[in-house]
Amino acid sequence: MKNAIETNNLTKVYGNFTAVNSLNLKIPNNSIFGMLGPNGAGKTTTIKMLTCLIQPTSGKAVVGGYDVEKNPDEVRNLLGMVPQQVSLYKDLTVMENSQMCADYYGIPSDERDARIEDLMELVDIKYAKNKRVGQLSGGQKQKASLVASLVHRPDILFLDEPTIGLDPTTKRTLWDLIRDLNDEGHTIILCSHDMHEVDMLCDNVGIINTGNLVAYDTPQGLKDSLLEANKKKMTEALGKISDETKISTSTKEDIGNLGLRKMSILLKNQNEEIIEAIKTSDFVKTVEIAHNGRINLRIDSYDDMAVQNVLKDINSFGGVIKSIYTEEPSLEDVFIKATAEVDENARV
Numbered sequence: 239m240k241n242a243i244e245t246n247n248l249t250k251v252y253g254n255f256t257a258v259n260s261l262n263l264k265i266p267n268n269s270i271f272g273m274l275g276p277n278g279a280g281k282t283t284t285i286k287m288l289t290c291l292i293q294p295t296s297g298k299a300v301v302g303g304y305d306v307e308k309n310p311d312e313v314r315n316l317l318g319m320v321p322q323q324v325s326l327y328k329d330l331t332v333m334e335n336s337q338m339c340a341d342y343y344g345i346p347s348d349e350r351d352a353r354i355e356d357l358m359e360l361v362d363i364k365y366a367k368n369k370r371v372g373q374l375s376g377g378q379k380q381k382a383s384l385v386a387s388l389v390h391r392p393d394i395l396f397l398d399e400p401t402i403g404l405d406p407t408t409k410r411t412l413w414d415l416i417r418d419l420n421d422e423g424h425t426i427i428l429c430s431h432d433m434h435e436v437d438m439l440c441d442n443v444g445i446i447n448t449g450n451l452v453a454y455d456t457p458q459g460l461k462d463s464l465l466e467a468n469k470k471k472m473t474e475a476l477g478k479i480s481d482e483t484k485i486s487t488s489t490k491e492d493i494g495n496l497g498l499r500k501m502s503i504l505l506k507n508q509n510e511e512i513i514e515a516i517k518t519s520d521f522v523k524t525v526e527i528a529h530n531g532r533i534n535l536r537i538d539s540y541d542d543m544a545v546q547n548v549l550k551d552i553n554s555f556g557g558v559i560k561s562i563y564t565e566e567p568s569l570e571d572v573f574i575k576a577t578a579e580v581d582e583n584a585r586v
């Protein structure tokens with residue numbers, strides 16, 4: 239079995255509203271998959287179908303080799319789930335909640351408590367094992383939830399916003415744990431709005447928008463595609479300005495501390511008039527002339543057209559561009575671009 243999860247035109251319709259639309263997804267075994275999408279995109283609905291909590295309207299999903307509709311029990315046995323809202327019993331202790339989960343999955347009683355204690359140590363919650371869940375802080379509840387969901391050593395683990403509200407240290411502990419679990423062979427499905435987290439942890443990323451899968455690749459692949467598209471647009475905008483203009487990308491540090499959307503330009507024929515034209519361009523928020531003559535700009539817009547319009551302004555004042563640096567796109571840029579075109583009719 240190559241893929242831990244495979245869906246074929248998986249669809250969920252509520253009334254006349256399509257929450258998930260013909261989803262075709264392949265999540266390789268032993269990988270970390272990041273599921274991204276704006277609020278209401280259909281992520282939770284997808285996860286609910288994959289974890290047999292709701293039935294698909296049409297299409298198919300195979301999880302761990304089992305069809306979610308034909309073999310839901312087998313699927314459930316393979317899964318662990320840490321939901322957005324911790325779903326443990328508030329009046330039971332951390333230990334009792336985990337014991338209940340272990341019993342549900344039929345873990346032998348002579349193994350059960352040792353397994354739970356090992357996991358508690360791993361996520362650092364053993365000190366609170368006899369505390370009732372209702373008395374725990376948000377982060378402690380999240381850890382308790384992880385212990386309960388890992389006790390049966392699931393092949394596939396679903397994590398829905400697992401680090402939301404956690405302090406930076408606890409967040410890092412959890413990231414390390416996710417990597418460790420993956421090294422041990424678990425496939426992990428991570429739903430998160432934290433782009434840094436997804437970029438850092440995930441092997442592959444899928445972006446869902448209004449029920450449709452609009453992008454799927456490695457994080458680097460997604461960023462590279464956007465970079466290529468941006469370069470193409472810049473080349474088009476440069477047009478006849480100069481065939482020799484070098485377009486490159488650079489990290490934030492190389493360009494300098496300029497703020498949000500940055501670009502840096504070197505002109506062959508820099509003069510006051512051109513600089514003035516750049517400064518008064520509608521799209522340019524700050525202009526800084528570096529000691530080496532580079533013009534560092536901050537363009538306060540995520541609109542692709544901003545870059546093109548600045549280049550056109552320079553062109554109209556006779557500026558000949560020698561080289562352009564733009565900031566490398568981040569996963570956040572990819573997300574914003576991929577989800578920009580929202581079909582308002584497809585929302586409720």
Ligand SMILES: Nc1ncnc2c1ncn2[C@@H]1O[C@H](COP(=O)(O)OP(=O)(O)OP(=O)(O)O)[C@@H](O)[C@H]1O
Pocket residue numbers: 252255257275276277278279280281282283284585586
């Ligand atoms: N039981 C339901 N009945 C009708 N519509 C529903 C139901 N559950 C979800 N929806 C709708 O389906 C769409 C997708 O919801 P879903 O919870 O899957 O989004 P999501 O991507 O998980 O969002 P978020 O990031 O906010 O958690 C939303 O428009 C939501 O209103």
